[in-house]
Amino acid sequence: MSGRAPERVLGDLGDALQRAWAADAARGRRALRVRLPRVHRRGLVAAVAVALALVPTAVATRDAFWAPDPPPLPDALRPRDALPPGAAGTPVYVGIGEQAGIAWRLSATTCRYGRVQAVGLFLTVPGGGAGARCDVAARRPGASPEALAARRIQTYYDPVSAKTWAFGTLPAQARSVLVTSHGYDGGAATTTRVDARPVDPHAVQQGHLPAGLRVFVVALDGGRDVPRVEAADASGSVVLQCVNGRCDR
Amino acid sequence: MARPHLDQQQLAAAYERDAQRLLVWLTRRTYDAQQAVDLVAETYARAWESRRRFKADPADADALAAWTFGIARHVLGDALRKGRSERAAVARLGVETPALAPDEVARLEELAELGTLRAALAVALEDLSPEQRDAVRLRVVDELGYPAIAARLGISEDAARARVSRGLRTLAGALEGAR
Numbered sequence: 001m002s003g004r005a006p007e008r009v010l011g012d013l014g015d016a017l018q019r020a021w022a023a024d025a026a027r028g029r030r031a032l033r034v035r036l037p038r039v040h041r042r043g044l045v046a047a048v049a050v051a052l053a054l055v056p057t058a059v060a061t062r063d064a065f066w067a068p069d070p071p072p073l074p075d076a077l078r079p080r081d082a083l084p085p086g087a088a089g090t091p092v093y094v095g096i097g098e099q100a101g102i103a104w105r106l107s108a109t110t111c112r113y114g115r116v117q118a119v120g121l122f123l124t125v126p127g128g129g130a131g132a133r134c135d136v137a138a139r140r141p142g143a144s145p146e147a148l149a150a151r152r153i154q155t156y157y158d159p160v161s162a163k164t165w166a167f168g169t170l171p172a173q174a175r176s177v178l179v180t181s182h183g184y185d186g187g188a189a190t191t192t193r194v195d196a197r198p199v200d201p202h203a204v205q206q207g208h209l210p211a212g213l214r215v216f217v218v219a220l221d222g223g224r225d226v227p228r229v230e231a232a233d234a235s236g237s238v239v240l241q242c243v244n245g246r247c248d249r
Numbered sequence: 250m251a252r253p254h255l256d257q258q259q260l261a262a263a264y265e266r267d268a269q270r271l272l273v274w275l276t277r278r279t280y281d282a283q284q285a286v287d288l289v290a291e292t293y294a295r296a297w298e299s300r301r302r303f304k305a306d307p308a309d310a311d312a313l314a315a316w317t318f319g320i321a322r323h324v325l326g327d328a329l330r331k332g333r334s335e336r337a338a339v340a341r342l343g344v345e346t347p348a349l350a351p352d353e354v355a356r357l358e359e360l361a362e363l364g365t366l367r368a369a370l371a372v373a374l375e376d377l378s379p380e381q382r383d384a385v386r387l388r389v390v391d392e393l394g395y396p397a398i399a400a401r402l403g404i405s406e407d408a409a410r411a412r413v414s415r416g417l418r419t420l421a422g423a424l425e426g427a428r
Binding site for chain 1: 257260261264265268269272286289290293294297342343344345346347349350351352353356357360
């Protein structure tokens with residue numbers, strides 16, 4: 001079958017609805033302006049200008065980059081030493097595509113823990129999804145905010161498609177990614193090369209993500225471990241190395 | 250303090266959460282994937298137009314889903330009564346509803362498990378009037394399009410749609426039981 005998966009059809013319809021809603025909201029705003037006397041209109045313009053200066057991100061909600069925002073982890077499920085982020089951005093979509101006939105979506109959340117900024121990535125495919133938001137840091141090695149920030153690479157085995165999805169965030173200068181993997185039962189390692197995909201600048205802005213953020217997604221046949229990922233810039237120089245999901249920067 | 254109105258971001262989030270469930274629900278009740286997509290579009294178009302009438306907390310996902318499904322029930326009821334999709338809100342807002350290719354229809358029907366329902370319906374069809382039974386059987390069991398059903402029964406396409414719709418409404422109990 002070559003057509004869209006139901007999720008993709010719904011995604012297209014969702015985009016069409018959001019465009020229509022935004023246009024309708026804009027029509028409503030124009031109609032309001034026409035009805036207002038001139039003196040009030042000046043006041044309204046001033047009020048809007050103040051509002052825009054105070055909450056610049058509010059305007060951005062017109063666009064269709066927002067991703068589902070799952071409810072926070074219940075306190076009862078948090079470890080005793082859980083470390084909530086000082087600030088967390090709203091999830092935004094940072095990539096959408098299709099591999100091997102399977103539609104995927106990638107959303108990202110910025111999590112700030114003091115001076116440490118991490119990006120939680122979440123992959124959604126028709127069979128499910130996996131990833132991280134801002135709920136997982138704790139005061140312990142391997143789960144600290146610094147460890148979370150270094151955990152750029154994640155994998156998800158989708159039993160529906162029988163594929164292992166590897167995905168992650170990349171620095172702005174990355175242009176290509178080499179993903180080294182092997183079967184769960186060992187065997188020879190294989191290397192797959194994929195592009196480093198740029199994230200829409202509007203999504204970066206709306207999600208308060210690192211400037212120039214890039215991402216990658218690759219679907220590997222069967223259940224596979226991904227011990228190594230390397231990203232290179234346009235000249236081929238390595239700009240990021242990750243071993244078992246932990247990266248060097 | 251007055252509760253804030255349901256806004257675009259909240260409705261978009263509700264769509265992300267609930268649209269697939271709604272699409273399956275509507276596909277299982279119309280036996281028509283394209284019509285179900287149209288009805289999902291009409292439901293969320295009406296939800297947008299009625300957003301100021303949503304009185305519960307917009308952050309309450311369950312309340313928002315219940316409200317949206319309530320709208321969908323009205324949209325579905327209109328469609329079954331008239332024998333065609335009501336697209337007034339979609340037209341007012343200028344929503345471009347996706348048109349499905351045949352393999353996309355097949356994928357949607359697979360998602361909605363129409364095959365299982367078709368088997369259950371083949372039994373329940375015996376409770377319908379002969380006219381409705383023939384129309385529903387041709388549509389649901391034989392999977393014919395409305396022009397073919399109309400030609401087979403010697404009636405207009407609108408009349409064929411109406412017979413199928415009324416038959417499906419009568420079979421609502423069987424549909425629920427087979428879920």
